[in-house]
Amino acid sequence: MSEERYNFRTVEEKWQSEWEKEKAFKTDEKSDKPKYYALEMFPYPSGKIHMGHVRNYAMGDVVARFKRMQGFNVLHPMGWDAFGLPAENAAIKHGVHPAKWTKENIAAMRKQMKKMGLSIDWDREVATCDADYYKHEQRVFLDMLKRGLAYRKDSWVNWDPVEQTVLANEQVVDGKGWRSGAPVEKRKLSQWSLKITDYADELLNELDNLDGWPEKVKLMQKNWIGKSTGAYLYFPIVGKNETLEVFTTRPDTLFGASFCAISAQHPIALELAKTNPDLAKFIKECEALGTSAASVETAEKKGFDTGLKVEHPFAEEFKKLGGNPELPLYVANFVLMEYGTGAIFACPAHDQRDLDFARKYGLPVRVVVAHKDEGEPVVTDTAFADIEDGVAVNSAFLNGLPTKQAIPAMIKKLEEIGRGKATTQFRLRDWGVSRQRYWGCPIPVVHCEHCGIVPVPEKDLPVLLPEDVVFDGNGNPLEKHPTWKHTVCPVCGKPALRETDTFDTFFESSWYFARYCSPTLADKPFDKDIADRFLPVDQYVGGIEHACMHLLYARFFTKVLRDCGYLNVGEPFKGLFTQGMVCHETYKDADGNWLFPGEVDKKPDGTAVKVSDGSPVTVGRSEKMSKSKYNLIDPEDILKNYGADAARLFVLSDTPPDRDFEWTTAGIDGAWRYVNRLWRLAQTCPAETKKPETLTKEADKLVRLTHKTIAAVTENLEKLQFNVALAKLRELTNAVADMKTDDDAGKYAYRFAFESLTRMLAPVAPHACEEIWHEVFGQKDLIALAAWPAADKAFLVDDAVTIAVQVQGKLRGTLEYAKDGDEEALKQLAMQIPAVKAQIGDKPVRKIIVVKNRLVNIVV
RNA sequence: GCGGAUAUGGUGGAAUGGUAGACACAACAGACUUAAAAUCUGUUGAGGCUUGUCCUCGUGCGGGUUCGAGUCCCGCUAUCCGCACCA
Structure with missing residues (x-):
């Protein structure tokens, strides 16, 4: 206690080992306290934690510690999303085995995370690459197979013809393989899929019950599921005994049809390409875009006229309206095979994409929907796609019907003549879980020539990954393993082949939160x-980038587990919070090369120079920290030089947690100074003083502020508004520092306020608060397990309030007035303020609005 | 392209439709010091003059609702996230 400077290194180390020794954060499964499950999205073990992790885990840890102090039995576990591509890339690049690489990374990251002082029950740690973990999901998969939820389906993949390997979307750069540089091809593979679409309605409907989720995430999931009602339409192909089936949500625009288009992967396109080399070439071109929807839809719209014609379902009427009932059939690069039927009919006047395409290829544009008030739109470069205020025109039997009635009317007519039928379509597709990769969970089935696909019997689980594999960047190492895939059929006993696909890593992350409940079972x-008992997770914290996929897969998986009898809950995450990214300024030297922050010396005027030679540096805007832009700050350095408390304080201060956070040196310096200031205030904290009969005005004010702060901070933390909570605690800190301690009232108030402050800061800066708790307040037990302070309601309201006085809604003065005081007298007082009088002048007062205890507004 | 979000001083941000700028950073001035660091005190949205308990303007841009709009509504712009094999 004699040290002037706070030594965070010894203090943080001391309490971290104390917590570990005491097993302070071990969750007691038998506790009768109410449970609280706090969870952060588990990390991929890349080898080092990054600032995004620091921010994520700081938030989750504050929630866990806050709830623990509030008396909950908190479950706060951690683990590793340990399968995935980077380990395999490292194996190809550096020759290190994925298992070894992953294990070492986990050890390094665990060490860093422990230095953050997280209140985690480390006895529950899991790594998804352990057979003890993945063997269970093999069993769940067999359950899915039994229930018909897992099935084989042809899916398109990016194929690198040089590496003979399936590429991930991120491995396709400008249509070429990232290692080989060869143009990618699309290949169709028979793969495992899960019937998430069976649960589409439940996944959609239950969003309404997820009150603890951000509206934006629920909206994103709703749009991702994309339930839409519409119709299938049948277009006979002229001169062939075939019919083109399309899906549309706008059958009411059928009389505006201009052409039909099919995907480059549509069976008709593939068939025609066999005898048409130009079309084959065009399809190849489309394939080079890869399989990602974003690249397909942002590419310049291109089409290829197949020469085929399809017949309009209402050929007679269409002819009478001046249309040519034989519509050209194009292959178009923006039509997705995965959605609907992989074929569309196009109405350029009322769909922007169709319009762009029609303009490019000189196809007709027929207006068939008018605005109910403004009449027929003039379509030049902008399609009129409004459905709220549309009315059908130039559309035979639909004329005059509002769009919302025209749609069902058209469907009814189509059904009558057998040219279409109503349907509900989901944008959501079944979940393809097959990956042609080594570092994943083996899919537990056997392919037998005689018996077909045979599940591996439960007694033979787990199907273990072989360890002796070769990584040369060519093909699937499992497939190429000399012996592993050779086995015998569990049914007939004849030689058979193991499935060499492994699971998508989203499979592991879809149930890990449940495994934490019994990590060693x-x-x-x-x-x-x-x-x-412990599910659902009460507060889940992670990045917004997982809004659709991970969070939807986990919800689906939980429902499957429920239906298979593994548990009773149907939703995994009761509360969800999505935090923003961590950003930093970017720097480039005169030659345009990126520079690390450590290579740059920033001047007070905002300009910067290179440390090495003083040459000028361009300061770019703040962007998400990334390796490619060099704008990284290593948490390891921060923890070493500033300590965990300062780092935690900084990432939670200033910026709302759901927004992007900008890392600055000034900011971490400021947080570090605050920890030191707290320590100095601890040094001057008076010894315990009996509460005097009456408090001085100043002491009373501080006590009141303390109670108000407790109330506010409690509410802010419940809402995860860490930045606001910390601002309030700063205010209280300032008030404590201003408190004179030359009388007993002052001594009492100081100590009371400072003790409350210490408790409230404990979740954010746990080490410093633990030290103060024991050294200053002489406590024997941990503050981590102490009680959260309670606000006394009697101190929350003041006798006098400040009333704002406005004229015409503009502030002209303020009044101190008794709380809940007489309104008539208040009005008179307000009118007496000179500035108010001056504003009113000789204008008559029309009315006076009084908002109780807040303001008076005089309208003249 | 489609879907979702964000925009307030020099900077990060605060603000149940009711006193815009809490809290912090930076900057400037002062105290302490041989000096620096640290610390403490003060000033700090812009403009104006009559320097006041003053006036005008001000929450990305353009409109609207209201006694009153950062907040609600309509239309834009810019930036960010996701788009199904990165996790």
């Missing part, structure tokens, strides 16, 4: 009773 994924 050998014969089952988790104990049903314990899972039912």
Whole structure:
């Protein structure tokens, strides 16, 4: 206590080992306290934690510690999303085995995370690449197979013809393989899919019950599921005994049809390409875009006229309206095979994409929807796609019908003549879980020539990954393994082949939150009773980038687990919070090369120079920290030089947690100074003083402020408004520092306020607060397990309030007035303010609006 | 392209439709010091003059609703996130 400077290194180390020794954060499954499950999205073990992790885990840890102090039995676990591509890339590049690479990365990251002082029950740690973990999901997969939820389906993949390997979307750069540089091809593979679409309605409907989720995420999931009602339409192909089936949400625009278009992967296109080399070439061109929807839809719209014609379902009427009932059929690069039927009919006047395409290829544009008030639109470069205020025109039997009635009217007519039928379509597609990769969970089935696909019997689980594999960047290492895939059929006993695909890593992350409930249970994924007690997760914290895929897959998986009898809950995450990214300024030297922050010396005027030679540096805007832009700050350095408390304080201060956060040196310096200031205030904290009969005015003010701060901070933390909570705590800190301690009232108030402050800061800066708790307040037990302070309501309201006085809604003065005081007298007082009088002048007062205890507004 | 979000001083941001700028950073001035660091005190949205308990303007841009709009509504612009094999 004699040290002037706070030594965070010894203090942080001391309490971290103390917490570990005491098993302070171990979750007692038998506790009768109410449970609280706090969870952050588990990390991929890349080898080092980054600032995004620091921000994420700081938030989750504050929630966990806050709830623990509020008396909850908190479950706060951590683990590793340990399968995935980077380990395999490292194996190809550096020759290190994925298992070894992953294990070492986990050890390094665990060490860093422990230095953050997170209140985690490390006894529950899981790594998804352990057979003890993945064997359970093999069993769940067999359940899915039994229930018909897992099935084989042809899917398109990016194929690198040089590496003979399937590429991930991120491995396709400008239509070429990132290592080989060869133009990618699309290949159709028979792969495992899960019927998430069976659950589409439930996934959609239950969003309404997820009150603890941000509206934006629920909206994104709703749009991702994309339930839309519309119709299938049938267009006979002229001169052939075939019919083109299309899906549309706007059958009411059928009389505006201009052409039909099919995807480059549509069976008709593939068939025609066999005898048409130009079309084959065009399809190749489309394939070079890869399989990602974004690249397909942002590419310049291109088409290829197949020469085929399709017949309009209402050929007679269409002819009478001046249309040519034989519509050209194009292959178009923007039509997705995965959605609907892979074929569309195009109405350029009322769909922007169709219009762009029609203009390019000189196809007709027929207006068939008018605005109900403004009449027929003039379509030049902008399609009129409004459905709220549209009315059908130039459309035979639909004329005059508002769009919303025209749609069902058209469907009814189509059904009558057998040229279409109503349907509900989901944008959501079944979840393709097959990956042609080594570093993943083996899919537990056997392909037998005689018996077909045979599940591996439960007694033979787990199907283990072989360790002796070769990584040369060519093909799937599992497929190429000399012996591994050769086995015998569990049914007939004849030689058979193992499935060499592994699971998508989203499979592991879809149920890890349940595994934490029973992390070491050998014969089952988790104990049903314990899972039912601790699930759903009360507060889940992670990045917004997972809004659709991970969060939807986890919801789906939970429902499947429920239906297979593993647990009773149907939704995994009761509360969800999505934090923003961590950003930093970017720097480039005169030659345009990126520079690390450490290579740059910033001047007070905002300009910057290179440390090495003083040459000028261009300061770019703040962007998401990334390796490619060199704008990284290593948490390791920060923890070493400033300590965990300062780092945690900084990432939670100033910026709302859901927004992007800008890392600055000034900011971390400021947080570090605050920890030191707290320490100095601790040094001057008076010894325990009996509460005097009456408090001085100043002491009373501080006590009141303390209670108000407790109330505000409690509310802010419940809402995860860490930045606002910390601002309030700063205010209280300033008030404590201003408190004179030359009388007993002052001594009492100081100590009371400072003790409350210490408790409230404990979740954010746990080490410093623990030290103060023991050294200044002489406590024997941990502050981590102490009680959260309670605000006394009697101190929350003041006798006098400040009333704003406005004229015409503009502030002209303020008044101190008794709380809930007489309104008539208040009005008179307000009128007496000179500035108010001056504003009113000789204008008559029309009315006076009084908002109780807040303001008076005089309208003249 | 489609879907989702964001925009307030020099900077990060605060603000149940009711006193815009809390809290912090930076900057400037002062105290302490041989000096620096640290610390403490003060000033700090812009403009104006009559320097006041003053006036005008001000929350990305253009409109609207209201006694009153950063907040609600309509239309833009810019930036960010996701788009199904990165996790």
